[in-house]
Amino acid sequence: MTESLKVFGNIPSVRELLERHRRAGESIGLVPTMGNLHAGHVSLLEAARRQSDVLVASIFINPMQFGPSEDLSSYPRTFDADCEVLQASGCNYLFAPQVEDIYPLGMAGQTVVSLPHISALHCGKSRPAHFDGVCTVVCKLFNIVQPDRAWFGLKDYQQFHIISRMVDDLNIPVSLIGMPIIREDSGLAMSSRNGYLSAAEKHRATALYQSLQSAAASLARGQEFRLVERLAAEQLQDAGMKPDYFTVCDRNTLLPAQGQETRLVILAAAWISNTRLIDNLPLDL
Ligand code: PAF
Numbered sequence: 357m358t359e360s361l362k363v364f365g366n367i368p369s370v371r372e373l374l375e376r377h378r379r380a381g382e383s384i385g386l387v388p389t390m391g392n393l394h395a396g397h398v399s400l401l402e403a404a405r406r407q408s409d410v411l412v413a414s415i416f417i418n419p420m421q422f423g424p425s426e427d428l429s430s431y432p433r434t435f436d437a438d439c440e441v442l443q444a445s446g447c448n449y450l451f452a453p454q455v456e457d458i459y460p461l462g463m464a465g466q467t468v469v470s471l472p473h474i475s476a477l478h479c480g481k482s483r484p485a486h487f488d489g490v491c492t493v494v495c496k497l498f499n500i501v502q503p504d505r506a507w508f509g510l511k512d513y514q515q516f517h518i519i520s521r522m523v524d525d526l527n528i529p530v531s532l533i534g535m536p537i538i539r540e541d542s543g544l545a546m547s548s549r550n551g552y553l554s555a556a557e558k559h560r561a562t563a564l565y566q567s568l569q570s571a572a573a574s575l576a577r578g579q580e581f582r583l584v585e586r587l588a589a590e591q592l593q594d595a596g597m598k599p600d601y602f603t604v605c606d607r608n609t610l611l612p613a614q615g616q617e618t619r620l621v622i623l624a625a626a627w628i629s630n631t632r633l634i635d636n637l638p639l640d641l
Contacts, residue, residue, distance in 0.1 A: 367457055387413045427549075581613055
């Protein structure tokens with residue numbers, strides 16, 4: 357019989373409990389989330405289950421990574437359904453702290469983990485403090501749970517790149533695993549924010565992945581990078597989406613590729629009504 361999921365909010369209790377597992381020589385895997393779990397999260401949990409003796413998930417809607425005009429208050433909160441998903445995925449422990457547990461003195465005076473330059477590009481242009489909030493909370497989660505390995509979805513490609521840099525720069529002893537994007541049959545990348553869309557908007561939003569695929573085909577034919585980006589932005593506009601950015605990047609640095617690079621990733625974000633969606637497509641030329 358599968359053991360039932362144990363839920364913790366308190367930092368000292370989760371630490372003490374995981375320390376016992378660590379002393380018993382068991383490996384600890386962490387899947388950090390903001391809840392509203394979907395098939396993308398399940399793929400992380402399944403991979404983590406296979407490679408960890410003890411599987412911990414966290415659910416924390418981190419206020420620090422939301423801008424003042426963003427969707428913090430409306431972000432979907434589906435705790436009971438999430439617990440069922442975690443239980444079915446064989447997760448042992450859920451760490452689900454309150455904001456006061458993570459930021460006991462408030463966020464204003466909080467030490468911030470900030471990776472310069474790259475955090476200001478792409479998503480960072482329209483979400484200026486977003487990656488500081490992500491790095492700060494993920495660093496805290498790593499310090500609290502002290503996992504051997506942690507799994508993240510590659511839909512948030514820039515996030516994974518930045519967290520990997522943070523782990524290297526701060527010598528945090530954790531191995532990171534990035535898992536491929538899980539898509540709906542339409543090609544739309546799974547995201548909690550898809551829940552904001554009407555059926556018609558969801559249909560129109562498939563243009564984002566289609567624009568990435570067209571761009572990848574054009575790049576493979578040798579079309580110039582900046583021209584490919586302009587045509588993709590037009591394709592998104594024609595489909596009723598408002599492009600935020602669409603950039604052919606060097607996969608190692610995430611800087612805009614200049615033309616000689618062969619290991620690429622196309623990063624894109626676009627608005628449909630009030631919802632901002634992101635997607636990406638890695639490709640080798
Ligand atoms: O990708 C997410 O769900 C969040 O950004 C993360 C990594 C859980 C940090 O809050």
